[in-house]
Amino acid sequence: MTPVTLHPESIVFTPWVMRNPISTYRIQFHKDFTFTDFERIIPYLDKLGIKTVYASPIFEAVPGSVHGYDGVNPQRINPEIGTEEQLQRIHEVLAQRGIGWLQDIVPNHMAFHPDNRWLMDVLEKGTLSLYSTFFDIDWNSPHHQGRLMVPFLGDPLDDVLNQGELTVSYQDRRFVLTYFDTAYPLHLRSYASILQAANEPPSEPLRELLVQLAELDDITDPTTYALHSTALQIKLDEWLRQSPAKSFLGKCLRALNESPAQLRRIIDEQAYRLCFYGETDFRINYRRFFTVNSLICLNIQHQHVFDHVHHFTKKLLETGAFQGLRIDHIDGLYDPSQYLERLRQLAGEDAYIIVEKILKDDEDLPTNWPIQGATGYGFLSIVNNLLTRTSSQESFTRFYQELVGDRKVVRKELYDKKAYILFQHMGGELDNLFHLFRELQLANEEQLTALPNDTLKEAIGEFLIRCPVYRYYGNRMPLDPTEADAIRNIFDHIRQHKSRLSPAIDLLEKVLLTWPSEENTAYTNRALQFYQRCMQFTGPLMAKGVEDTLMYTYTRFIGHDEVGDSPLYFGLTVDEFHQKMMDRQAKWPLALNATSTHDTKRGEDVRSRLNVLTDLPDEWLDEVRIWQTLNHQLKTSVVIDGSDESDEANGAIESPDPNDEYFIYQTLVGAYPMPDQDGEDFPNRLDEYLQKAIREAKRYSSHNTPNEAYEEATKAFARKLLDTNRPFWKRFDAFYRQIADLGIINSLAQVVLKCTCPGLPDVYQGCERWDLSMVDPDNRRPIDFEQRCESLDALLHHSSTNRWSELWRSRYDGQIKLHLVYTLLQECRQQPVLFAEGQYTPLMVEGYYKDHVLAFARHDTQHWYVIAIPLGIARLCRDQQTTPITIDWNDTHILIPNEAPKQWQHRLTKAEGMAETGIRVTDVFADVPLGVLKLGSVDA
Numbered sequence: 001m002t003p004v005t006l007h008p009e010s011i012v013f014t015p016w017v018m019r020n021p022i023s024t025y026r027i028q029f030h031k032d033f034t035f036t037d038f039e040r041i042i043p044y045l046d047k048l049g050i051k052t053v054y055a056s057p058i059f060e061a062v063p064g065s066v067h068g069y070d071g072v073n074p075q076r077i078n079p080e081i082g083t084e085e086q087l088q089r090i091h092e093v094l095a096q097r098g099i100g101w102l103q104d105i106v107p108n109h110m111a112f113h114p115d116n117r118w119l120m121d122v123l124e125k126g127t128l129s130l131y132s133t134f135f136d137i138d139w140n141s142p143h144h145q146g147r148l149m150v151p152f153l154g155d156p157l158d159d160v161l162n163q164g165e166l167t168v169s170y171q172d173r174r175f176v177l178t179y180f181d182t183a184y185p186l187h188l189r190s191y192a193s194i195l196q197a198a199n200e201p202p203s204e205p206l207r208e209l210l211v212q213l214a215e216l217d218d219i220t221d222p223t224t225y226a227l228h229s230t231a232l233q234i235k236l237d238e239w240l241r242q243s244p245a246k247s248f249l250g251k252c253l254r255a256l257n258e259s260p261a262q263l264r265r266i267i268d269e270q271a272y273r274l275c276f277y278g279e280t281d282f283r284i285n286y287r288r289f290f291t292v293n294s295l296i297c298l299n300i301q302h303q304h305v306f307d308h309v310h311h312f313t314k315k316l317l318e319t320g321a322f323q324g325l326r327i328d329h330i331d332g333l334y335d336p337s338q339y340l341e342r343l344r345q346l347a348g349e350d351a352y353i354i355v356e357k358i359l360k361d362d363e364d365l366p367t368n369w370p371i372q373g374a375t376g377y378g379f380l381s382i383v384n385n386l387l388t389r390t391s392s393q394e395s396f397t398r399f400y401q402e403l404v405g406d407r408k409v410v411r412k413e414l415y416d417k418k419a420y421i422l423f424q425h426m427g428g429e430l431d432n433l434f435h436l437f438r439e440l441q442l443a444n445e446e447q448l449t450a451l452p453n454d455t456l457k458e459a460i461g462e463f464l465i466r467c468p469v470y471r472y473y474g475n476r477m478p479l480d481p482t483e484a485d486a487i488r489n490i491f492d493h494i495r496q497h498k499s500r501l502s503p504a505i506d507l508l509e510k511v512l513l514t515w516p517s518e519e520n521t522a523y524t525n526r527a528l529q530f531y532q533r534c535m536q537f538t539g540p541l542m543a544k545g546v547e548d549t550l551m552y553t554y555t556r557f558i559g560h561d562e563v564g565d566s567p568l569y570f571g572l573t574v575d576e577f578h579q580k581m582m583d584r585q586a587k588w589p590l591a592l593n594a595t596s597t598h599d600t601k602r603g604e605d606v607r608s609r610l611n612v613l614t615d616l617p618d619e620w621l622d623e624v625r626i627w628q629t630l631n632h633q634l635k636t637s638v639v640i641d642g643s644d645e646s647d648e649a650n651g652a653i654e655s656p657d658p659n660d661e662y663f664i665y666q667t668l669v670g671a672y673p674m675p676d677q678d679g680e681d682f683p684n685r686l687d688e689y690l691q692k693a694i695r696e697a698k699r700y701s702s703h704n705t706p707n708e709a710y711e712e713a714t715k716a717f718a719r720k721l722l723d724t725n726r727p728f729w730k731r732f733d734a735f736y737r738q739i740a741d742l743g744i745i746n747s748l749a750q751v752v753l754k755c756t757c758p759g760l761p762d763v764y765q766g767c768e769r770w771d772l773s774m775v776d777p778d779n780r781r782p783i784d785f786e787q788r789c790e791s792l793d794a795l796l797h798h799s800s801t802n803r804w805s806e807l808w809r810s811r812y813d814g815q816i817k818l819h820l821v822y823t824l825l826q827e828c829r830q831q832p833v834l835f836a837e838g839q840y841t842p843l844m845v846e847g848y849y850k851d852h853v854l855a856f857a858r859h860d861t862q863h864w865y866v867i868a869i870p871l872g873i874a875r876l877c878r879d880q881q882t883t884p885i886t887i888d889w890n891d892t893h894i895l896i897p898n899e900a901p902k903q904w905q906h907r908l909t910k911a912e913g914m915a916e917t918g919i920r921v922t923d924v925f926a927d928v929p930l931g932v933l934k935l936g937s938v939d940a
Contacts, residue, residue, distance in 0.1 A: 049825025373591025377564025
């Protein structure tokens, strides 16, 4: 593939494309996939039918970043990726082809890293820094004496000092404190101590510098302080360039670094406090992303911070390089509604804006947000549940309860995991909320002293844990009645389950939901501040408790242990699916339809394969029981000593335990490469995946305190399962091949839904072919675009009357999916308004197999499409002893509305027909069990 040559005179701006995407393709940029690499694949994406590039963060990030969410400078393109000039050239090339650019931005946080110059300025100057209000730091925390935590030491500070791992040095015109390859700037108040450490009489230039350093103590204005301190550092650097001064500096540094007492004094007088990383589990004075110490959050709610952070983004919107924005972690912001209103004003009415948002329990996006929708996790969940057989829930649950020897209730498990994360890893955040409540004077001393010890803090914790969604969005008091009722229900639930907290809950309810008879604006604002602050932590708690813990421990059916989905869910009826699609069309017709993302736990085709298991519960569970017997001898006894973060009992256990063993079997069935295809280094990938899964589960091991004995025993067990000479492999291979074929049909049906349901189809990089990846970093492996380009060219230059039969015969190579994606994206290009704005009409299916077909129409006043996919065909294949493409559909037919045209053409197979009272499913699924029919006059 070669880059496109730009012909500026031929640039064509398509209004619809520039305003709203038709389809998006997610690209993960990093040092090994740069703008230069991207330029080479533009012709391929255009040929595929992509109308918008959906780019991961491209602003400067931590060196070597593989994702870009650890930004250090939002006002510069990441030099590891490319330059602003390259981006503008790419924009011109894309515009020539009518392709837009949707940019992922990160307003919630930045990297806590030496390359973050704003943050390093805060470390150097403390509250006198021009950037001290940029970061969400609690300078008044009672545990830190006005100093920002820097929790990156591998051991407690005293131990690090005794080991000689901290030294003072001079780098880049300033004194720094070095710890291995990291350097933290020193406050100018320390410069005098450093320059007098050698106990030698100061020279005249040095005496002058010392006087000026002392005068800095009298400056209280940050702007004035910044000017004077910079001037002093320049002057010092000029002096130190002289040979006598260089020698003098060497003596000072040697004397200082050889004196632990002097070094400790220097450390103690900084605006920050170096400490052991584990301290943040119970004490912290800055807001971080989830529980990641190395990501510090921004006060984006302040207008000056918003303006500064978005300055470069605004420029790129104005120059046309960006046509849309994707907002990362909207739930982390103090006031998401305010942020989006400001962003809309900055970006303009024509910009396409979507937010990363995970919805729970039929929650909907706030309809007052000035956006086009969300990034697609909700759509992923809906489709995943549609392809899950609801009636199998009882069988799966009963088997799982027998397997783990406990009647696990998933809602109780959810509560337990969130509580574990809060009290074991976010204790500092909870402590800060408790102190904020007191600091805001939301209750008087009499009310507080009337409460039993610590019950108020515990009550605040229960409020966070029991929040059923990621967060609520109220930004004024009194809260909206619906939101107030939801908060009241949480309080009632706590009283019901923990009555001893009732007095504290009564106080919280009075503060947040009961208002004084006379208006008290100041108190109202303080109560709102506390409420919104709480909401900034319910999301991280849900994410860490559910996505990063429960989804690795509750393995009843791992197909729903997915971001956007939930272990609580187990299927969706056809009627429920139709209702959700009609709601989506009415409210968010331009939201993304995603089926894989950079954050999904499993690739889209893994889930499609796993869903087949719910169609054959008896066969699947019987097979698992046989596998357990065959493989029992492969297990190893491991001692769990409780020294890690385990929430399990101590003692000797078999590794893997039954829960993890079942997890492995599901993973193998779902993720093992397609039959007779390249193994893609599957054994090593599985090793890495299992290690991450075990540590995320935090049952026997964790990231902080890994239990390598349990991990290695579990990985060894899994590797032995892949031994083709063992009895297990023969049974597994036969079973998985059967499931793989049925999973392919589910995968293709998923593509059809993604491209034709309300919303805009999104393709995650590489997923136009089979995507059997596991969680990151596995799902961020390099993509062979050269191969995809050659495959697409071969498809387009090969004509055959038996195209789908040939594609099915070679189905394992992924060509069949690529062809389907290409064909459907062409339909979206030809009918962008219909698929974005057209009506969604559920269609009735009648006949013997009516429960195995889902059908709907997309239409406007002039054009009609009828879409049909099979459901649960595994049972039909079993009962008819046939293959997915030779099923006898008997008399099953799709009813067509009277006002719809009767003539139809199958857009995949080019078959044609007339619909009298309906369309026979046998005719629709003749060559491939998928229906994309265009009604009306037949065209090419």
